[in-house]
Amino acid sequence: MDMRTPGATSMADIVESGVAAEELKAFVERIERLEEEKAAIADDIKEVFSEMKGRGFDTKVTKKILRIRKQDHEERQEEEAILDLYMQALGMT
Structure with a gap:
């Protein structure tokens, strides 16, 4: 009896299938790009707070x-x- 989530890819499937490995790589790279954007936005917000503080707020x-x-x-x-x-x-x- 297979207890995996329907539609889930097993580790063996990923290793054996270049398509699944490419899909995994695409997901990881997408997350990495979003993390970079999130860090850039956080830096921008810090800069605005610093500017506010400098103006006396x-x-x-x-x-x-x-x-x-x-x-x-x-x-x-x-x-x-x-x-x-x-x-x-x-x-x-």
């Missing part, structure tokens, strides 16, 4: 704003309500 607050902007309105309201509740419990208000 608080990058820590900006990162928090970016995180908040990703949330939907209800999620943000719920988080703010819990934060207020915890701050009250700790006597911080």
